[in-house]
Amino acid sequence: MAAERIRMRINELLSSETKVCESLNQLMQKLQEIEQDKAxxxxxxxxxLITRTSGCCxxxxxxxxxxxxxxxMFVGPSHLAxxxxxxxNELITHHSEFQTLSSCVMVVLQKKAGGQVIGDRAVGTSPKMQDNLASALHSLQDLLVRPSQLVMKYHLFLDEMVKDAAGSPDEENVRKCLNIAKRLTSEINERIRGIQRRERVVLIASRVRAVPPEIEIxxxxxxxxxxxGYFREHGRAGYRHLYLFNDAVLVCKPGETVIGKFFTKNDRDLKFKRFIPLAAIKPSELPVVRDPAVSEEDSPGGLSQLPFFELRDKAGKCAFHHQDREKLQEWVTAIRNAIDEITVRGSQNPVPAYRLPNSSEDIRQLSQDLSGYVVLGDKDGESEVFVF
Structure with a gap:
C-alpha cells in the first residue's frame, strides 16, 4: 500500500512538471504577442527585456x-533524491532570475498600460485601447506567477510522501527530497520579498521632493x-515619516492637503528632511529607547512627554519621538540589526549610487557598468533603472 501511495505522489509530481512547462510555453506565446503588438x-x-524573459522561460x-x-524513470526514493x-542549484538560479525578470516586465507594462495603477487613462490612449492593454496585462500577470506557484507546491507532494514512507527504509531519502523542495520554496519566496523591498525603494524615491543633489535614494x-508616518522630531513642528532601509534612515515631512478648513497628511507628497547612513553610526551611538527627563520643560506638542530614540547625522543628534513605545522598540531593534548586517558584510564604505540616465548614451553606459541591473529606456526619451 505504501508503494502504491508513493507512486501516486510521483504521478502528481509529474503532472505538476507538465503544468509548469505548459504555463511557460503559454507565457512565451503571450510575450511574443505583446512584443509584436504596436499598441x-x-x-x-x-x-x-521581453526577449531575455522568453529566453529564461x-x-x-x-x-x-x-x-x-x-x-x-522512478525506481525508488533514492533515485528521486x-x-x-x-x-x-539550477532550479534556484533560473527561478530566481525568472522572478526578477517577471517583476521588471510587469513594471514596464503597467506603465505602458496607464500607470502604476491599472485602469488609469494614459495620455493619448483611447479608452478602448486602454481596456485592451489592461486585459492583456491581467492575463500576462497570471501566466507570470503560475510557474513559481506550481514549483512551490513540490514540498506538499513530498510531505505526503514522507508520511507514506514513515518507518520504512525509504523515509530518509524521501525526507531528503522534501528538504530540497523546502529550500527551493524558501529561496523563491525570499527572492520575491527582496524584489518587493527594492521596488518599494524606487516607489518611495518617486514621491520625495526637494532631495539634495548629493543624496541618492x-x-x-x-x-x-x-x-x-507618526514620528515627531524634537524641536521641529509637524509629523515625520521615517523610512528604514537596510543601510540608511530617510526622514521626510508628509505633505499637507486642505480638506475644508483642515490640513491632512498626504503621504504621496513627501518633502526631504534628513538622510542618515547607518554605516556612519558608531557602536557607542547605537539607538536605544529613552524616556523623557521629568525635569525637562515641555516642548511644542508635548514631545518631552513621549519616549524617543536618537540618531546622529552630519548636523548632530536627532531625537525621534513616538506615542507607541512598542513601535519605538521595533524600530530600535530593526536599526541595530541592520547595522549588525552591515558590519558582518564588511560594508562600512557605502556602495556608490547611480543616477537615473537621461539619454540613450547614459543607458548604454549604465548597461555596461551595472551588473545585476535591468536598464530600460523609452522611445520618447524617458528612461528608467530598475534595481534587482
Whole structure:
C-alpha cells in the first residue's frame, strides 16, 4: 500500500512538471504577442527585456522537461533524491532570475498600460485601447506567477510522501527530497520579498521632493525594511515619516492637503528632511529607547512627554519621538540589526549610487557598468533603472 501511495505522489509530481512547462510555453506565446503588438509602444530596451524573459522561460522548460524524464524513470526514493540533488542549484538560479525578470516586465507594462495603477487613462490612449492593454496585462500577470506557484507546491507532494514512507527504509531519502523542495520554496519566496523591498525603494524615491543633489535614494543593494508616518522630531513642528532601509534612515515631512478648513497628511507628497547612513553610526551611538527627563520643560506638542530614540547625522543628534513605545522598540531593534548586517558584510564604505540616465548614451553606459541591473529606456526619451 505504501508503494502504491508513493507512486501516486510521483504521478502528481509529474503532472505538476507538465503544468509548469505548459504555463511557460503559454507565457512565451503571450510575450511574443505583446512584443509584436504596436499598441504597447515598446522601446528597444523593453523588447530586449521581453526577449531575455522568453529566453529564461526556454531554459526553465528544458530544465523541467529533463527533471520530468528522470522522475518518470522512478525506481525508488533514492533515485528521486538524486534527481532533486542534481537539479537543486539550477532550479534556484533560473527561478530566481525568472522572478526578477517577471517583476521588471510587469513594471514596464503597467506603465505602458496607464500607470502604476491599472485602469488609469494614459495620455493619448483611447479608452478602448486602454481596456485592451489592461486585459492583456491581467492575463500576462497570471501566466507570470503560475510557474513559481506550481514549483512551490513540490514540498506538499513530498510531505505526503514522507508520511507514506514513515518507518520504512525509504523515509530518509524521501525526507531528503522534501528538504530540497523546502529550500527551493524558501529561496523563491525570499527572492520575491527582496524584489518587493527594492521596488518599494524606487516607489518611495518617486514621491520625495526637494532631495539634495548629493543624496541618492535609489542605489544598488538598498532595500526597504520599515516605515511609519507618526514620528515627531524634537524641536521641529509637524509629523515625520521615517523610512528604514537596510543601510540608511530617510526622514521626510508628509505633505499637507486642505480638506475644508483642515490640513491632512498626504503621504504621496513627501518633502526631504534628513538622510542618515547607518554605516556612519558608531557602536557607542547605537539607538536605544529613552524616556523623557521629568525635569525637562515641555516642548511644542508635548514631545518631552513621549519616549524617543536618537540618531546622529552630519548636523548632530536627532531625537525621534513616538506615542507607541512598542513601535519605538521595533524600530530600535530593526536599526541595530541592520547595522549588525552591515558590519558582518564588511560594508562600512557605502556602495556608490547611480543616477537615473537621461539619454540613450547614459543607458548604454549604465548597461555596461551595472551588473545585476535591468536598464530600460523609452522611445520618447524617458528612461528608467530598475534595481534587482
Amino acid at each position: 504597447w509602444k515598446l522601446g528597444p530596451e523593453h523588447v530586449k 526556454e531554459l526553465l522548460i528544458q530544465l523541467h522537461e529533463t527533471i520530468a524524464e528522470k522522475v518518470a 538524486g534527481v532533486f540533488e542534481a537539479s537543486e 535609489v542605489k544598488e543593494g538598498r532595500e526597504f525594511l520599515l516605515d511609519d
